[in-house]
Amino acid sequence: MNEAHDSSSTHADASGDGEPRDFIREIVTRDVKSGKHGGAVVTRFPPEPNGYLHIGHAKSICLNFGVAAEFGGRCHLRFDDTNPLKEDPHFVESIQSDVRWLGFDWNDHLYHASDYFQQLYDFAVQLVKLGLAYVDSSSEDEIRRDRGTVKQAGVESPDRKRSVRENLELLDRMRRGELEDGSYVLRAKIDTASPNMKMRDPLIYRIRRVPHHRTGDAWHIYPMYDFAHCLSDSIEGITHSLCTLEFENNRELYDWFLDALDVECHPQQIEFARLNLSHTVMSKRTFVRLVEEKHVRGWDDPRLPTLSGMRRLGYTPEAIRAFCDRIGIAKRDNLVDRSLLEYYIREDLNKTAPRVMTVLRPLRVVITNYPENQVEQLDAVNNPEDEAAGARSIPFSREIFIEREDFREDPPKKFFRLAPGREVRLKHAYFLKCEDVVKDASGEIVELRCTYDPATKSGSATDGRKVKGTLHWVSAAHAVEAEVRLYDTLFNEPNPAELMDERGLENLLNPASLEVLRGCRAEPSLAHARPGQRFQFLRHGYFCVDPDTTDDVVVFNRTVGLRDSWAKIEKKLQPSST
Ligand code: ATP
Numbered sequence: 339m340n341e342a343h344d345s346s347s348t349h350a351d352a353s354g355d356g357e358p359r360d361f362i363r364e365i366v367t368r369d370v371k372s373g374k375h376g377g378a379v380v381t382r383f384p385p386e387p388n389g390y391l392h393i394g395h396a397k398s399i400c401l402n403f404g405v406a407a408e409f410g411g412r413c414h415l416r417f418d419d420t421n422p423l424k425e426d427p428h429f430v431e432s433i434q435s436d437v438r439w440l441g442f443d444w445n446d447h448l449y450h451a452s453d454y455f456q457q458l459y460d461f462a463v464q465l466v467k468l469g470l471a472y473v474d475s476s477s478e479d480e481i482r483r484d485r486g487t488v489k490q491a492g493v494e495s496p497d498r499k500r501s502v503r504e505n506l507e508l509l510d511r512m513r514r515g516e517l518e519d520g521s522y523v524l525r526a527k528i529d530t531a532s533p534n535m536k537m538r539d540p541l542i543y544r545i546r547r548v549p550h551h552r553t554g555d556a557w558h559i560y561p562m563y564d565f566a567h568c569l570s571d572s573i574e575g576i577t578h579s580l581c582t583l584e585f586e587n588n589r590e591l592y593d594w595f596l597d598a599l600d601v602e603c604h605p606q607q608i609e610f611a612r613l614n615l616s617h618t619v620m621s622k623r624t625f626v627r628l629v630e631e632k633h634v635r636g637w638d639d640p641r642l643p644t645l646s647g648m649r650r651l652g653y654t655p656e657a658i659r660a661f662c663d664r665i666g667i668a669k670r671d672n673l674v675d676r677s678l679l680e681y682y683i684r685e686d687l688n689k690t691a692p693r694v695m696t697v698l699r700p701l702r703v704v705i706t707n708y709p710e711n712q713v714e715q716l717d718a719v720n721n722p723e724d725e726a727a728g729a730r731s732i733p734f735s736r737e738i739f740i741e742r743e744d745f746r747e748d749p750p751k752k753f754f755r756l757a758p759g760r761e762v763r764l765k766h767a768y769f770l771k772c773e774d775v776v777k778d779a780s781g782e783i784v785e786l787r788c789t790y791d792p793a794t795k796s797g798s799a800t801d802g803r804k805v806k807g808t809l810h811w812v813s814a815a816h817a818v819e820a821e822v823r824l825y826d827t828l829f830n831e832p833n834p835a836e837l838m839d840e841r842g843l844e845n846l847l848n849p850a851s852l853e854v855l856r857g858c859r860a861e862p863s864l865a866h867a868r869p870g871q872r873f874q875f876l877r878h879g880y881f882c883v884d885p886d887t888t889d890d891v892v893v894f895n896r897t898v899g900l901r902d903s904w905a906k907i908e909k910k911l912q913p914s915s916t
């Protein structure tokens with residue numbers, strides 16, 4: 339396991355010299371001390387393979403694998419694959435690679451709920467024999483109707499009185515595939531008047547005569563989550579079954595099955611608050627809609643909070659882990675601002691991303707006193723935050739590109755960049771002075787005529803004169819063509835999930851969530867940049883090479899911006915009322 343992950347153990351305080359940092363670690367510390375489960379700590383991350391993982395899952399992964407590592411235990415990866423209608427082996431692959439990418443390792447402990455289908459069935463038979471389960475011929479609609487409401491007790495099914503022998507016979511026929519989908523279900527016989535709706539004779543098995551991606555045609559009935567989950571936990575010797583708050587009401591049922599079956603290992607279910615991130619959604623169902631309705635390009639669209647989307651955007655596993663570490667584990671749901679995640683991304687990339695120069699909206703500059711056909715190589719430091727990153731050389735020549743927004747014909751106050759008659763510094767190169775502005779017939783500026791001062795190569799003038807602005811640039815003849823994709827949040831509202839029913843998904847989307855810039859000019863060192871490589875574009879922020887890159891055009895995603903001080907000044911200067 340890597341460094342960043344190990345470092346989390348330094349403040350976990352499993353060692354006992356300090357307070358555990360959250361209520362779950364407090365419980366685990368207590369259990370280890372008291373010798374519960376022989377002092378063992380075994381956790382699991384139990385995704386259903388019906389979609390890609392998102393940043394919320396990352397919180398759960400960091401918690402489960404983190405707790406196990408801190409207490410010298412182990413964490414299982416278990417696929418909760420009990421619903422063949424919704425699941426796909428493709429997701430099994432992607433989930434595994436996402437967990438690995440995040441920096442965690444389940445070693446030999448990869449499991450599937452479907453591994454336990456026979457054991458689970460045997461448990462169900464046992465419940466029937468104990469008189470604690472029955473086969474019901476009510477339809478699923480009737481069962482829903484007869485369950486009652488929070489205020490009103492449910493109605494008992496006439497089949498509740500069926501004899502054990504008859505129940506066993508029917509269950510066997512269900513298993514053999516002799517009975518139609520929906521004709522019968524197996525239910526637990528608990529209490530149709532329980533104040534906890536989950537306890538009103540919940541379903542245990544449904545008939546689904548469909549093949550399963552792992553067990554093929556072996557089964558015609560599939561177990562329900564509440565039955566399969568607690569027993570899978572128990573079979574694997576899980577000690578602490580950590581899940582999100584929406585399962586709080588399921589806990590009573592979790593314990594009921596384990597008590598009724600008198601199993602050897604009875605894990606403790608503990609609920610924690612899920613991660614909600616501002617300006618996005620965190621539900622697979624909504625992702626499916628966004629993808630199917632083509633609001634995004636796919637599951638790995640950089641605007642989605644899926645791990646594959648965030649990876650494509652350029653987020654690093656180190657930064658995501660640091661973020662999960664920081665938000666901690668609590669018992670109350672809240673909304674975490676996206677900017678906190680971005681803070682950790684910047685922190686990490688600042689240390690690791692090489693600095694390069696890319697001009698997003700190019701404006702041609704001809705340096706009239708620079709010899710034609712001359713090219714010189716200038717030294718450029720790769721990362722001032724990392725000496726080991728070394729330096730590279732970049733070509734300088736008579737024609738360069740600068741950023742269009744770095745020139746103003748009529749500069750406002752506090753605009754310290756280029757303007758007619760004004761001098762600025764070119765990063766890693768010379769002072770440059772604007773002598774003339776060339777416009778086309780429509781009056782648009784198409785080129786600047788400038789001069790440079792050969793005596794300013796070190797970045798300062800020999801006569802001591804100062805310049806206020808430093809611009810990035812690229813040599814026109816050497817530049818690499820780039821496409822740059824600028825992203826904004828997918829939703830305008832901080833908490834779109836809350837407004838979804840009222841206003842509709844499409845009305846909540848930010849129409850400006852993606853801006854594509856073509857014809858950008860990057861320095862020649864980026865010609866061979868590979869998908870996944872990350873860079874800091876000077877003055878623009880952090881960018882990651884996209885897999886759409888071709889031999890001719892390098893495609894970049896903006897991972898996160900730098901804080902742009904001029905944009906802030908300009909905003910302030912704008913009159914507040916019109
Ligand atoms: P859906 O998006 O369809 O509701 P899910 O996100 O709950 O599904 P699972 O595969 O069931 O998907 O989740 C696996 C584990 O991840 C569960 O233990 C679940 O509690 C946890 N988890 C899911 N979403 C979050 C979240 N936002 N924050 C923290 N943990 C989460």
Ligand code: MG
Binds near residue numbers: 386
């Ligand atoms: Mg779920």
